[in-house]
Amino acid sequence: MAKIKKGDLVVVISGRDRGKQGRVLEVLTETQRVVVEGVQRVTKHVKVGQSQRGTRTGGIETIEAPIHISNVMVVDAETKKGTRVGYRIEEIERDGRKKTVRIRVAKRSGKDI
Known part of the structure; x- marks a missing residue:
């Protein structure tokens, strides 16, 4: 049974984002990782394409990357x-x-x- 669930408020206890708090967006049980809102932000380069309306997509985006579940703690x-x-x-x-x-x-x- 998972001790951290989607929607929990957690605090990061180790790593470069130590002390930051955020909500759990996703729990990846097979790799024992969680995606926390506003924590472990990385840049992702997206290839330029076109949507159905003709607008261009792509560029550099910042997204939350998963961190190990042992590096977060539920906030009381x-x-x-x-x-x-x-x-x-x-x-x-x-x-x-x-x-x-x-x-x-x-x-x-x-x-x-």
Whole structure:
């Protein structure tokens, strides 16, 4: 089970963008990498082409590159600092049936994420 999910607010804990915060745009599970908004920006050269309307496309774009999942940490909503993530098992009742569910918990404050 992934501890970092799409849409989480994370802080970079190592690398050239150390200390920056941003939302997770994409999680690449097979390579254990995440794409974070505003972090690890690289320039990409796009070949010139034409769209259907006749406008030219291409040039130099800046995009977010993926970084390893171990270099980011989930931000706790209360303290606004990075925190480790754990799981708590709870039983939820739905339609008269009990179901066991794992809930992500911030280890620093003990609150649900």
